[in-house]
Amino acid sequence: MRNQTGGTLSSVDNALRVLELLSVRTSLRVIEVADHLGVARSTAHRILAALLARGFVVQDAHKIYRPGPAIERFRLPHLGRPRATEDLVHPHLERLAAAVGETCHVAVLEGNGTRFLDSVESFQALRVGNRIGMLLPAHKTAIGIVLLAELPLTTLRSIYPRGLTGDAREAKQTLVALEGKIRTVRRTGYAVNMGDSDVGICAIGMCLRDPFGRAFAGIAIAIPTPRFDRKSTQELVRELSNTAEAVRQEMAQGLTLESPVSSGGAAHSPLADN
Structure with a gap:
């Protein structure tokens, strides 16, 4: 249970760090998020996918992520x-x-x-x-x-x-x-x-x-x-x-x-x- 809880907290912390990064950057790529968090690209992609599903980020045709409409709320x-x-x-x-x-x-x-x-x-x-x-x-x-x-x-x-x-x-x-x-x-x-x-x-x-x-x-x-x-x-x-x-x-x-x-x-x- 301790490992599961720790993993959940780590995921939440990483998602919040991505949102913090978006407050000073207008666009992000998966590799930039991976480097910033010190995680694998697949992990960065999962975090961004979760934020995308909730409207916190949007993705353009070039796979660049930008702040989404949910942030405005x-x-x-x-x-x-x-x-x-x-x-x-x-x-x-x-x-x-x-x-x-x-x-x-x-x-x-x-x-x-x-x-x-x-x-x-x-x-x-x-x-x-x-x-x-x-x-x-x-x-x-x-x-x-x-x-x-x-x-x-x-x-x-x-x-x-x-x-x-x-x-x-x-x-x-x-x-x-x-x-x-x-x-x-x-x-x-x-x-x-x-x-x-x-x-x-x-x-x-x-x-x-x-x-x-x-x-x-x-x-x-x-x-x-x-x-x-x-x-x-x-x-x-x-x-x-x-x-x-x-x-x-x-x-x-x-x-x-x-x-x-x-x-x-x-x-x-x-x-x-x-």
Whole structure:
């Protein structure tokens, strides 16, 4: 048991050392990780594979590893854990669902997928169901698209080294299409999904941002396709925007209340050091 425990602790320590290295390096190769840790390449590859599966790193077509989207969640002290995000946002999600009469979701980016953290279902008989815990392709969900739009293009291409279909021959074509959607999102501030993840569902998504403007999750209104009316898009976008702003204000208030005040009277936020 002692050897097994020691081996586990060593693996955890090595993974943490890789994350520390990524904080000062923008890219890593397997051989560089092996040299840094003093381990075999096969061991370094297993560590990187585990980090890749959890979204802490992404790998490009040249087998170079870069910081992944999961790292962003640890830059916020109150929102590093999915549970904290759910606790903060859920009351706002309930109010949004009641206001629009449709199912509403909160999700985060996990690798190249969208992980649903919370849902509030519509009261209507025909409604979109709860998706809590589901992991769907990010490029096929409204929340996924708005969160992908927050990433630099180099990171985006690293997440999809073989394109959206997994066929390297189609990689360039499919990524061009995705980048077109992302440009639209960056211009409008929201994404519309017309049955990409499910032919019976349409959705409108928007980022949730902290008081410093950083996206930490996404929120969406999901509507059965037969009931979706394009003319209502702007009204739904306003509801999403109001909800996102209410979440941001609550976060800002929480940071103000929790920041210690120095003798000089200035409040210090732990985020200021990031």
